[in-house]
Amino acid sequence: MKRVKITDHFWRKRIDIIRDEVIPYQWEALNDRIPDAPASHAMKNFKIAAGEESGEFFGFVFQDSDVGKWLEAVAYSLENDPDPELEKTADEVIELIGRAQQDDGYLNTYFTIKEPQLKWRNLRDKHEMYVAGHMMEAAVAYFEVTGKRKLLDIMCRFADHIDEMFGKEENKLRGYDGHQEIKLALVKLYKATGNERYLQLSKYFIDERGQQPHYFDLEKKARNDDKEFWWHDEYGDYSYHQAHLPVRDQKEAIGHAVRAMYMYTAMADLAIETGDHTLKEACERLWENVTNRQMYITGGVGSQDFGEAFSFDYDLPNDTCYTETCASIGLVFWAKRMLGIEKNGKYADVMERALYNGTISGMDLDGKKFFYVNPLEVWPKANEKRQDKTHVKPVRQKWYSCACCPPNLARLIASIGQYVYSVDSNQLFVHLYMGNESELDIAGQKVQIIQETNYPWDGNVQITLSPENEREFTVAVRIPGWCKLAALKVNNELVDIDCCTKNGYAYITRTWKKGDKIVLVLPMPVERVRANPKVRENVGKVSLQRGPIVYCLEEVDNGANLPNILLPKDSELEVTFQEELLGGISVITAKAERIDDQAWGNELYMTYEKDTKSITLKAIPYYAWCNRQPGEMLVWIMEK
Amino acid sequence: MKRVKITDHFWRKRIDIIRDEVIPYQWEALNDRIPDAPASHAMKNFKIAAGEESGEFFGFVFQDSDVGKWLEAVAYSLENDPDPELEKTADEVIELIGRAQQDDGYLNTYFTIKEPQLKWRNLRDKHEMYVAGHMMEAAVAYFEVTGKRKLLDIMCRFADHIDEMFGKEENKLRGYDGHQEIKLALVKLYKATGNERYLQLSKYFIDERGQQPHYFDLEKKARNDDKEFWWHDEYGDYSYHQAHLPVRDQKEAIGHAVRAMYMYTAMADLAIETGDHTLKEACERLWENVTNRQMYITGGVGSQDFGEAFSFDYDLPNDTCYTETCASIGLVFWAKRMLGIEKNGKYADVMERALYNGTISGMDLDGKKFFYVNPLEVWPKANEKRQDKTHVKPVRQKWYSCACCPPNLARLIASIGQYVYSVDSNQLFVHLYMGNESELDIAGQKVQIIQETNYPWDGNVQITLSPENEREFTVAVRIPGWCKLAALKVNNELVDIDCCTKNGYAYITRTWKKGDKIVLVLPMPVERVRANPKVRENVGKVSLQRGPIVYCLEEVDNGANLPNILLPKDSELEVTFQEELLGGISVITAKAERIDDQAWGNELYMTYEKDTKSITLKAIPYYAWCNRQPGEMLVWIMEK
Ligand SMILES: [Zn+2]
Ligand SMILES: [Zn+2]
8 A cells, every 4th residue: 555645836736737738738649639740640550450440550660659658647647636537538548459459469550550570570679669668567557546457458468478479498589679668667567467477578688688699680680681780889789779788797878878777777676576686786887887977967868969878988068968858767767776776865866866857857837848858058059050969959849759758757747756755664765855645554554644845945844654553663764965964853852863874864763653743954055066077078167056956047047158157166155935937946146257258359369368247147947947038058157 | 483492490391291201192092002091093083084094983073183182282392392203293194184184175084984964964062163173273383383384274275165164145054163162273274374264254153153043953953853952051052062142242151161261262362353342341251250250279160060161150169170171271272362452460360370270280290190170179088989079080090082181281381382472563571480592573673582480489580681683662571460579670770560560560661682681579478368258168268379389288298188177377388399399399388287086086976176286287289289199189278
């Protein structure tokens, strides 16, 4: 029994937007009812596959996954806010999916309609397992929220089919997925059904990946394809898919960032479920690499447009990054699993960083426009004029034809409650701070939990615990890495944090009774964060962070040519909460200087020492940028 | 009568390398005798076209131009150093070219051999006039040096043929060149032959360019081509070739940088020869745009890889620029013509900047390896790993298959003497400082001129003038823009520079007699040059310049992670000449600081204030970089 009801002023607003805007809009999109938008054709593909309409398949090879992601977001939304009409629509979609499934369990409208003879012939590129994975995640979510097994059964049949097709046995194909979505989905399916075969299948895919002879080569040969893959490096054709080495030998994040995040998530899942130490260690190594060498301060990952991919250690350009919304979302998934391996605040710190910055920056405040790419520095003219920066859009776009990010964000936000707590038998861990009213099973009984806070604008958190009966258990509250002077009280009595804190969590073990109150005070001064000197882009620069929120400068507040703003080292950073601005945000202001380009004149190069003039700098939360007039944006500010 | 014999320690060395290394090497390359190098086939193409060998055309559509550039460099080299054997080889090549020419004057081995039916059908892409232009330049140079008319006659016949084909008359094609090389070449042909038709043809090409209906569209239609050109912007398909507007309406440099430079050069030529004020003003506007908004401190132009092109004002990234060696060479050509329009030091300053930095950086000190792209910041790992930086090579390459830059540099260096002086009836202008012994016609008589200097390492210049007879005329010596405290003496008497200086030239009018000595003292302190604040890349940074030489840091002298070096504002910059280093250079050293990345540790982001440690920074001339161990390089240094 586990129920988390978000009441939080910050997240509840976003959950409502997903419910009121994103889910209905995507439904219209899936049914091609958005004027002027590129056709999705996703629902029609299912109808054609089910033999209920005529026509040709249209869309990407992974078009079905949009329906899966939509259903998954619907499930979480129904958990937050029951809606019989929406549920009825979802049920009908599920029925249709069932009718589109083939007798042998196979399910993928592209191959059913268009290339039935080419099923499972090109695992590397054709996304069959990716689509299956998203549909499995939807099935599990829908089952857990509604108790309805229809989609779960459909996807179990498909999983059984896949299990019959793939494996080490002689009569099976020894292949594995190109886009690593199915592995984590199979773990979910296993946990929902208790069917060990799904766990074993996921483990098989993980173990087999990157082994020699390389399956991507074998299947290439089988289909008489002798072209080099477009991503080719010292490892050959495989890094893009993280299939260049057996996963346990991988030490650096490489290739397509979203694929990488999903794979690392599955690796952590399997480490937890199977107790495999070698997988755990691989996860830990990769975590160190990503978070200490390849992650932006926003929790964005993927430093380059080419391949939407990781590049290499400490290569973190602010204006040409890819930092896909989906990759940050994947980092949240992975962080959650790492917390399952070990309760260490470093994982929750990154999860929180991504949640409050690089994921939600992907959506505007109205839920109507979206970023794929989340840059840390924007000069719109360069994005318009320079070919190597056109992937960075200076304004959010409506719905995309390849619409991976918006529905991914929808399912993340609608399920945000899943990230707040975790329970290990008689220990309750509080990972995130946001208002909620929840009921969890701890130490064998129901405990009601009410969390109240004005986070992220204020670090005061009150948690009221009400177990059915008095009972001894442990509550471990996270002390965020950004917080240097936390204070903790239980029923108004100060707790010695230093004594009871281990790896970023303060452990309080006592006999809890109804109405016990934990008060956590997390002071939030504005911090000047600096980047490791190996990050060349950020030499001499600081990023402003307050609590979990990373700030940025926008042209609308600070004028054009933001890189010319210099923040003196001794300048005081003031915070004011502005209710009416951008949905209510804490704004940072500071006295700063701006290089005076008027005084400089027309020359391009001079020995002239530059003048500066005094200005008041105004910074807003990064996630909220580009919700007013479009213009420049900057996270890393030159310090003086 | 005009003869400039370079005796200069700096340039003579380079002229020798062109003579001893580059010209012989290219000759071997043109004849496919370089083991392991991609075949050129250029000589063989001519033999096939002449009907003397069998086989197919091979190479680029502009492959012939390599022969033209080689011949032009040979001509200048023969002027510097007579070499009967080399001249005999050149004469034979010219005979062969003559035999490859068609009866109607047409000359282009690609079309003669491969696509005779497609002549003049695709002026935009097929480079027929470009190749003709290079061959004309060679013809003029060879004629002027050797007095031999053979190639000149060949190219006049071809020019006559082109003149018959193109023009406003009804029976002619109303087209113009895709790559604007022929326009400046036709002006040279006119000056060498006195034939006005060539000047008029050049003027026709300039006047017609960018007019509506657009010829590139007309010829596309005629060949049933409806594909959009790969460079397409708000002006349509034409900006890449600077054909988006009539040239007199062009205000900003746009498109392929080398094409632009050649076109502006021709525009200035025509402004001089025809006295056309509208062309002169267009040149001046474009000059302001390029040099005050789109030029690197090295004299490099072309900020982006895409299209090897200009991007937009103040967009001057240091690590992703294209800054082709040929574009800097083109800037030198253009600057020379602008000096023909107006004697203004700003033109000579840019010419000198490009000559001592962004052009000669294209060749290593041995003349064996070459850069196409001349970056201002190099992190080799990024050039290897990041797709958007692979165009920047961290080391010079041997000979390229598309070998535009090396022979272009060869002809520039071999003809460097042409840039030193100019004479306007009774005025001698001294634009550049380098050792030479020359004989020029000034005010109707021969004047022997001996210039002695240790430039660019030392700003003392002695010019000894020996007219045949005593005669009054003016000597105008350039006071470089980088020099703030020049001193000038004539026969040991101080001249009041302020009084006699106008637009960067100090004018000395007197009756000159044999052995009169001008001594110019140009102090060369190291300057910290700053970039216009609109150049975002360079905020907080300085570039070190001494005299005309721009400096850089190399990893071999300063360790890795060069962007972490901070140069304190008050740090003294010391200069020592090191005879044995890199062919003899003045080295700059200074006390500086380096951010200590050891002290920082493993974290990616911290509030930690960075430590620095003291180092001695060592800077070398930019042109000399990458002549030792490969590694990082940096021009713009963070100031502290
Ligand atoms: Zn996405
Ligand atoms: Zn070139």
